[in-house]
Amino acid sequence: MRHQIHFGSKQIDFTLEYQDRKSLGIKVRPDSSVQVLAPSDSMEKEVFRKVRAKGYWILKQIAHFDSFRPATPPRRYISGETHLYLGRQYKLKVIADTENIVKAYRGQLLVYATDTSPKAVEIQLHQWYRQRALIIFDELLDELLPKFRKYKIAKPILSIRSMTKRWGSCTPGGKILLNLELIKAPKGSIEYVMIHELCHLVYHSHTKAFFDLQTRILPDCKKWKDRLEYILA
Numbered sequence: 001m002r003h004q005i006h007f008g009s010k011q012i013d014f015t016l017e018y019q020d021r022k023s024l025g026i027k028v029r030p031d032s033s034v035q036v037l038a039p040s041d042s043m044e045k046e047v048f049r050k051v052r053a054k055g056y057w058i059l060k061q062i063a064h065f066d067s068f069r070p071a072t073p074p075r076r077y078i079s080g081e082t083h084l085y086l087g088r089q090y091k092l093k094v095i096a097d098t099e100n101i102v103k104a105y106r107g108q109l110l111v112y113a114t115d116t117s118p119k120a121v122e123i124q125l126h127q128w129y130r131q132r133a134l135i136i137f138d139e140l141l142d143e144l145l146p147k148f149r150k151y152k153i154a155k156p157i158l159s160i161r162s163m164t165k166r167w168g169s170c171t172p173g174g175k176i177l178l179n180l181e182l183i184k185a186p187k188g189s190i191e192y193v194m195i196h197e198l199c200h201l202v203y204h205s206h207t208k209a210f211f212d213l214q215t216r217i218l219p220d221c222k223k224w225k226d227r228l229e230y231i232l233a
Contacts, residue, residue: 001016001017003048012034013033014034014035014036014051015035016036016047017036017037018037018039018042019037019040021037021040022039023039024039024047024051028061064226065226077092078094078118079093080093083125084185087184090107092121093108093111094116094121095113096114097112097114102124102128129180129184132183133160133180133182137158137178137190138158140191144191147195148201148217153198153202156174156175157174158176160180161178161179163179167181178193178197185227185228186224188224189225189227195217196214199214199217
């Protein structure tokens with residue numbers, strides 16, 4: 001059930017769910033939505049009081065997540081709109097030419113194209129992203145592997161695919177699959193996904209040992225995970 005409170009001049013919207021639990025829980029998700037989990041015997045008035053008491057923390061978390069949000073409209077593949085590449089916004093410039101070439105230069109994505117229609121530009125840009133991902137992901141993998149030297153991990157087979165719900169996955173046989181959209185993320189976020197999958201070659205499930213290893217190798221992994229949440233927005 002949706003509710004709201006006012007904290008100073010700000011309005012905080014949240015969902016409220018009653019559960020068999022001992023204390024109140026408040027979660028601020030990466031999409032800035034707020035979920036409140038209350039003990040089943042709680043009085044609504046008391047729940048609201050506790051949520052309001054945490055108002056400053058809630059707004060701080062929302063601001064933290066909002067600072068990563070690209071907030072860009074759906075892409076039309078025309079000159080002037082912005083596109084992400086390695087965590088930076090680039091302004092697209094489509095140029096009629098006798099060859100098909102894409103260059104990232106001084107804050108611009110220059111698309112030289114024999115066909116400047118939006119669909120053709122979309123296909124050409126997608127192909128360029130894939131070419132860059134193949135090179136950059138492999139380079140990063142070579143940089144990260146020495147961090148796992150003590151575990152004697154062989155270099156995994158790297159595969160890239162467009163996916164809607166996962167950033168990456170790995171198989172016990174040593175194959176790592178990465179989402180093509182990662183090429184739009186900051187280098188730190190790409191490293192986070194790679195390290196996550198490499199850790200799975202040591203610990204196959206999400207155990208405490210798995211997360212301890214991930215944190216040892218990338219201490220600020222939460223920061224880069226949070227940044228990653230908005231790349232597909």
